[in-house]
Amino acid sequence: MAKTTKKKKKSKAQESSGMGLFIKGTIKWVFVIGLWGALLLGLTLAWFARELPDITEQMIFERRPTITILANDGTVIDRYGDIKGETVSVKELPPYVSEAILATEDRRFYYHFGVDPFGIIRAFGVNMVRGGFVQGGSTITQQLAKNLFLSRDRTLKRKVQEAMLAVWLETKLSKDEILSAYLNRVYLGSGAYGIDAAARVYFNKPAKELTIREAATIAGLLKAPSRYSPSSNPSLSAQRTRVVLKAMNEAGYLDKDEFAKLDQLPPSPPRKPSSGDTIRYYTDFIVGQIEGIIGLPEEDITVQTTLDKDIQASAEAAITKAVLTYGESYKVSQGAAMVMALDGAIVAMVGGRDYDLSEYNRVTNALRSPGSSFKPIVYLSALEHGWNPNSTIVDAPLSINGYKPQNYGNEYYGEVTLTQALTRSLNTVSVQLMQDVGPNEVIGLARRLGITADLEPNLSLSLGASGVPMIQMATAYATIGRGGVAVEPFAIINIKDTKGTTLYEQPKERSARQVVARGYVQQLTGMMQNVVQYGTGAAAQGPWMAAGKTGTSQEFRDAWFIGFTNSYVAAVWVGNDDNSPMKRVTGGMVPAPAWREIMMTAMTKPAKNYYTIQSVASEFSFQDLLGRIIGGGEDTGSSPMQNIPKPTDTKPVDGDTYKLRYND
Numbered sequence: 001m002a003k004t005t006k007k008k009k010k011s012k013a014q015e016s017s018g019m020g021l022f023i024k025g026t027i028k029w030v031f032v033i034g035l036w037g038a039l040l041l042g043l044t045l046a047w048f049a050r051e052l053p054d055i056t057e058q059m060i061f062e063r064r065p066t067i068t069i070l071a072n073d074g075t076v077i078d079r080y081g082d083i084k085g086e087t088v089s090v091k092e093l094p095p096y097v098s099e100a101i102l103a104t105e106d107r108r109f110y111y112h113f114g115v116d117p118f119g120i121i122r123a124f125g126v127n128m129v130r131g132g133f134v135q136g137g138s139t140i141t142q143q144l145a146k147n148l149f150l151s152r153d154r155t156l157k158r159k160v161q162e163a164m165l166a167v168w169l170e171t172k173l174s175k176d177e178i179l180s181a182y183l184n185r186v187y188l189g190s191g192a193y194g195i196d197a198a199a200r201v202y203f204n205k206p207a208k209e210l211t212i213r214e215a216a217t218i219a220g221l222l223k224a225p226s227r228y229s230p231s232s233n234p235s236l237s238a239q240r241t242r243v244v245l246k247a248m249n250e251a252g253y254l255d256k257d258e259f260a261k262l263d264q265l266p267p268s269p270p271r272k273p274s275s276g277d278t279i280r281y282y283t284d285f286i287v288g289q290i291e292g293i294i295g296l297p298e299e300d301i302t303v304q305t306t307l308d309k310d311i312q313a314s315a316e317a318a319i320t321k322a323v324l325t326y327g328e329s330y331k332v333s334q335g336a337a338m339v340m341a342l343d344g345a346i347v348a349m350v351g352g353r354d355y356d357l358s359e360y361n362r363v364t365n366a367l368r369s370p371g372s373s374f375k376p377i378v379y380l381s382a383l384e385h386g387w388n389p390n391s392t393i394v395d396a397p398l399s400i401n402g403y404k405p406q407n408y409g410n411e412y413y414g415e416v417t418l419t420q421a422l423t424r425s426l427n428t429v430s431v432q433l434m435q436d437v438g439p440n441e442v443i444g445l446a447r448r449l450g451i452t453a454d455l456e457p458n459l460s461l462s463l464g465a466s467g468v469p470m471i472q473m474a475t476a477y478a479t480i481g482r483g484g485v486a487v488e489p490f491a492i493i494n495i496k497d498t499k500g501t502t503l504y505e506q507p508k509e510r511s512a513r514q515v516v517a518r519g520y521v522q523q524l525t526g527m528m529q530n531v532v533q534y535g536t537g538a539a540a541q542g543p544w545m546a547a548g549k550t551g552t553s554q555e556f557r558d559a560w561f562i563g564f565t566n567s568y569v570a571a572v573w574v575g576n577d578d579n580s581p582m583k584r585v586t587g588g589m590v591p592a593p594a595w596r597e598i599m600m601t602a603m604t605k606p607a608k609n610y611y612t613i614q615s616v617a618s619e620f621s622f623q624d625l626l627g628r629i630i631g632g633g634e635d636t637g638s639s640p641m642q643n644i645p646k647p648t649d650t651k652p653v654d655g656d657t658y659k660l661r662y663n664d
């Protein structure tokens with residue numbers, strides 16, 4: 001019995017000794033593995049640290065230069081590039097601005113050391129429950145580190161570097177300094193970097209003046225700046241703002257009553273461009289010219305333009321109305337318009353019905369058939385070659401080497417004067433005039449008037465068969481309206497840097513050539529008056545004298561009206577981008593009334609006339625010149641059969657050059 005007891009005691013002692021050895025061995029190996037793990041972690045961190053960017057250099061904030069574009073009255077109409085407002089500190093802002101950020105991005109900001117283990121665990125749990133990535137665990141310090149120093153790669157290496165830099169930032173900066181740096185650098189959409197830039201872009205005020213609800217709206221942008229933009233998505237922005245306000249309530253920054261009160265307030269109206277969305281067609285045109293003038297900007301610049309906001313708004317409204325009114329019933333899906341003063345200053349440009357749907361600028365880029373709006377160039381060439389407004393010609397069915405042009409409605413009028421033919425837009429007459437003077441002569445005149453597009457030297461050119469950009473057609477009409485003195489369109493008055501230093505300004509003097517004898521232009525203008533008073537352009541009539549021409553291309557694919565007064569030239573086009581036919585839409589049906597609507601606004605605003613002609617004999621403004629040509633804006637009560645007076649000056653064009661003096 002005693003022996004048995006001794007054996008049991010010995011067995012227990014052996015077991016105890018074995019267990020102790022096992023525990024000691026386990027501890028030893030855990031220590032060894034831990035040591036090697038720590039060493040490996042240290043080497044990994046050292047390796048990642050070796051590839052960290054130069055922190056001192058990266059603290060310098062780099063962004064694309066901001067291009068601020070002004071209307072002719074000095075008000076801001078658009079901005080391009082990255083926008084950075086004033087640098088602000090947390091202490092300078094209302095407390096609710098930073099609280100809105102902290103409530104949604106990092107509620108434990110003032111309690112962690114740059115990395116928040118509790119936040120990571122919480123985010124992991126939420127994402128597991130929701131079955132996807134719903135919540136991130138990055139702190140504001142980590143986000144600042146990422147924005148300051150790192151690429152956008154989503155790799156383990158970048159996350160480790162981000163955490164290391166976050167801890168480093170916490171040792172170098174105070175919490176308020178970190179939060180201030182974050183607020184000044186975070187991207188908030190629409191090119192705005194920093195809270196102050198966002199406040200100015202979205203609400204037209206500095207960050208110091210934001211309301212609680214506005215601060216919540218901006219904080220909501222952090223999740224997805226473009227999706228929750230108050231400018232482009234007001235409904236989603238309002239929903240996101242409520243989420244932020246609720247988070248502020250849950251975090252203790254707002255009590256229940258404050259939240260309820262704010263939740264009932266309507267959203268603050270976001271700041272929008274003064275002339276609507278299609279203003280971008282004009283400002284894109286401006287930005288496209290800057291590089292050719294001063295090169296690529298390396299600093300913030302301000303560009304003063306010739307745009308008139310009221311005329312621009314009127315042009316936008318006219319195009320929108322035209323497309324909406326005739327769109328479905330008459331198969332009209334697009335429209336464009338531009339207005340230019342007779343010295344070449346572009347005061348309005350609408351490149352399409354909706355910039356958000358299509359950024360393609362139909363004023364500057366589209367090669368559309370001008371149809372009969374090209375006829376005045378043919379008639380002007382005929383006048384140069386001995387014809388006159390009272391010359392007669394037979395309007396009848398025509399066949400020239402198999403080419404059989406027809407009049408609209410297949411109506412023919414027999415013997416007519418050139419004035420009558422242009423008033424009625426008779427196709428056979430235009431073709432006969434082209435045949436008489438020759439296509440190359442007409443093309444040469446078109447070049448003198450400012451048209452540079454490729455023109456086919458055939459008889460169909462007399463009916464506007466070759467595509468021409470609207471801006472070139474408007475330039476040709478402006479040259480006619482300016483008495484045959486060449487027009488060079490411009491839209492930039494000056495460019496300045498942030499210090500006010502002028503980098504470019506319109507030259508004080510420009511030269512312009514007399515490209516058509518003034519007498520021939522006088523004759524043609526009288527003929528074009530009849531088009532508006534009695535002919536196809538009658539829908540363009542207003543309480544001022546105007547000269548112009550309608551245009552309708554084959555199969556009703558394009559419809560135009562281009563005309564000028566003693567102050568402005570304007571062009572209107574409607575059609576379809578796929579070149580499909582409209583439903584019998586003519587230039588007098590849609591573009592002419594739209595042109596009148598635009599001019600009803602434009603003619604209440606005297607053209608600024610940046611330049612006047614200065615000659616040796618006399619000085620005269622373009623209005624004075626045109627007033628003499630078309631009667632100073634007074635209706636003389638003449639009939640469509642009137643005799644156009646003989647020209648007062650038909651001397652051959654010898655390239656007379658005028659000095660254009662800039663009017664300060």
